Structures are given as structure tokens and as C-alpha cells.
Amino acid sequence: MVALLGPNGAGKSTLLDMLLGLRDPSSGTVRAFGMPPTARRARARMGAMLQETTGPPGLTVAETVRLTQHLYPRTTPIGELLALVELTEKADRRVGELSGGERQRLSLALALAGAPELLVLDEPTAALDVAGRRRLLQAIRELAVQDRSIVLATHDLREAQEVADRVVVLHHGRKIADASTQEIVRRVGVSKVHLTTDASVVWIANFPGVTEVSVLRDRRIELLSADPEGLLGALFAAGHQVRDLTVTDADLESAFLTLTQEDAA
Known part of the structure; x- marks a missing residue:
């Protein structure tokens, strides 16, 4: 499970479009299974759940899945697909009558219809409520232990931390990190600090090693620092009070x- 992270405009969706053969690179090459992504043999081994995916509104859930299965040389049994995405009881419901969360789960079923070796998920939990997000993530976790690779593009960093084995960070169209979650956190070497103090937020923000500062609703300050001991020592030396x-x-x-801040600098 690879999580593809990056701020808006970093190039996540563009990269996935090229991987799926939906967009040509302006330079360089893209290969899937050693072939151009547009090759039929490559496409037959990939499945995708994009941000905007839907089925014919007049067909039922089961009819839509069967229609999609006819596009692939091998398929996942429809009963198994609908059970995985919790749509078994909605098999005879028309697509146009589904809720937003149900349509998202149907999109995942369609991405899996051809038993793909590579599954591409672009913001799969976008616009879902908490319960819908939880159900979809559980289905993705179950897929991750099977014999396939999954690329997950997401803005939700908690989501990535929950499910990903590897994280790739894009910024301005470039890869700036590629490692496990633990390795990326260790490599950055920052600590999260919460405190209440009479020192000004501006003074704290300008202290060497501090990269992010925000004031919480209870007036506590949250910050990231590469040198929390140095910051606290300076606060005490200047006579400032520190609590909580x-x-x-x-x-x-x-x-x-x-x-991303270091790369922008």
C-alpha cells in the first residue's frame, strides 16, 4: 500500500492519470508492468477508482458490476465484490437511487471487477461522512493484505498513516520524500509541542527550529520544533512562564x- 501525498496542485492526480494511460507525459516515459499504460495487457491488470466515477443511473448495482466485468479477461466473483463493499443488500437497487457513500463503495467494486494486480485509488473517501469513511477504509485494509499493490492518493494524512506501508510526497510536481511512514517522521526530526506561555506567538514562531505555530481554542500554543529543548531553555532564560x-x-x-515548507524555502 503506497500513499501518494501532496498539497493541492502537487501533481498527484496528474501522475495517476499518466499511470492509467488517461494523459500523455510531456516528457519522459511511463510504464506499467513494463509496458505503456495504454497497452491492453497493462490495462487488463489495473483497476482505478477516480474522484469522479459513477455508473449508468438506470442500471442496478449488480447489472453495473456485471457490465464492467465483461471488459476484463478475468474477474472477481460478483458476490465477493458486493460483500466486500457492503452492497449485497443493494444489488437490485438502481445506481441513480444510491446515496453518496453507496456510490463511492460501488466505485470501489467497479475498480475491483477485473481482479486487478494494481489498484489505483484517487481520494477514495472524499466527501464521505465519518461512518462511510470508516467502512470504505476497512474495505481497503482488507484489500491491502491480498496479493495486489495499491496506490492511494489522499489529502487525509491520518488516512495515509492508518493504511500505508510506504509514503511518497510530491511537491510542485517533484518527489521530495519516499519511505515508510516511520522513516519519514524520523528523518524530519521534529517534535510536536503544546504549551501555555506569556511569551508572544511571534517570538516563538521566529525561534530557530520552529516550523509551524498555531493558537488553539483554549489559548494553548501548538508548534513543531526541531529543537524543543532549546526553545524551552530560551523561554525559561527570558523569564517567561510555561504551563500545560x-x-x-x-x-x-x-x-x-x-x-513541504522546507521544499518551498
Whole structure:
């Protein structure tokens, strides 16, 4: 499971479009299974769930899945697909009558219709409510332990941290990190600090090693720092009060913010 991360405009969807043969690169080459992505043998081994995917509104869920299966040389049994995405009871429901979350789960079933070796998911949980997101992520986790590779493009860093074995970070069309979640967090080397202090937020933000500062609703300050000990020592030396202090290891979100800010600089 590879999570593809990056801010808006970083190139995530463009990269996936090229991988799927939907867009030609302006330079360089793209290969899937050693072949151009447009080759029939390559397409037969890939499945995709894009941000805007739907089925014919007049067909039922089961009819839509069977129609898609006819496009592939090998298929996943329809009962298995509908059970995985929790649509068994909606098999005879017309696509146009499905809720937003149900349409998203149908999109995943269609992406899996051809038993793909490579599954591409572009923002699969976008616009889902909490319950719908949880159900779809559970289905993706079950897919991740099977014999296939999954590329997941997402803005949700918690989502990536939950499911990904490997993280690739794009920024301005370039790859700026490619490693496991743990390795990326370790490499960035920042800590997350929460505290209440009488020092100004501007002073803290300008302290060396501080990369991100925000004031929470309870007036506590949250910040990322590569040198939390130095920051605290400077606060104490200047006579500032410090209360409600916690220092924890950074998470993927903190590492992502640090990486993209460093690259922008």
C-alpha cells in the first residue's frame, strides 16, 4: 500500500492519470508492468477508482458490476465484490437511487471487477461522512493484505498513516520524500509541542527550529520544533512562564508540513 501525498496542485492526480494511460507525459516515459499504460495487457491488470466515477443511473448495482466485468479477461466473483463493499443488500437497487457513500463503495467494486494486480485509488473517501469513511477504509485494509499493490492518493494524512506501508510526497510536481511512514517522521526530526506561555506567538514562531505555530481554542500554543529543548531553555532564560507542557514525537501530518515548507524555502 503506497500513499501518494501532496498539497493541492502537487501533481498527484496528474501522475495517476499518466499511470492509467488517461494523459500523455510531456516528457519522459511511463510504464506499467513494463509496458505503456495504454497497452491492453497493462490495462487488463489495473483497476482505478477516480474522484469522479459513477455508473449508468438506470442500471442496478449488480447489472453495473456485471457490465464492467465483461471488459476484463478475468474477474472477481460478483458476490465477493458486493460483500466486500457492503452492497449485497443493494444489488437490485438502481445506481441513480444510491446515496453518496453507496456510490463511492460501488466505485470501489467497479475498480475491483477485473481482479486487478494494481489498484489505483484517487481520494477514495472524499466527501464521505465519518461512518462511510470508516467502512470504505476497512474495505481497503482488507484489500491491502491480498496479493495486489495499491496506490492511494489522499489529502487525509491520518488516512495515509492508518493504511500505508510506504509514503511518497510530491511537491510542485517533484518527489521530495519516499519511505515508510516511520522513516519519514524520523528523518524530519521534529517534535510536536503544546504549551501555555506569556511569551508572544511571534517570538516563538521566529525561534530557530520552529516550523509551524498555531493558537488553539483554549489559548494553548501548538508548534513543531526541531529543537524543543532549546526553545524551552530560551523561554525559561527570558523569564517567561510555561504551563500545560507536553512534548511528543511528530506524526505524519507534522512531518508533511515540515517537508513541504522546507521544499518551498
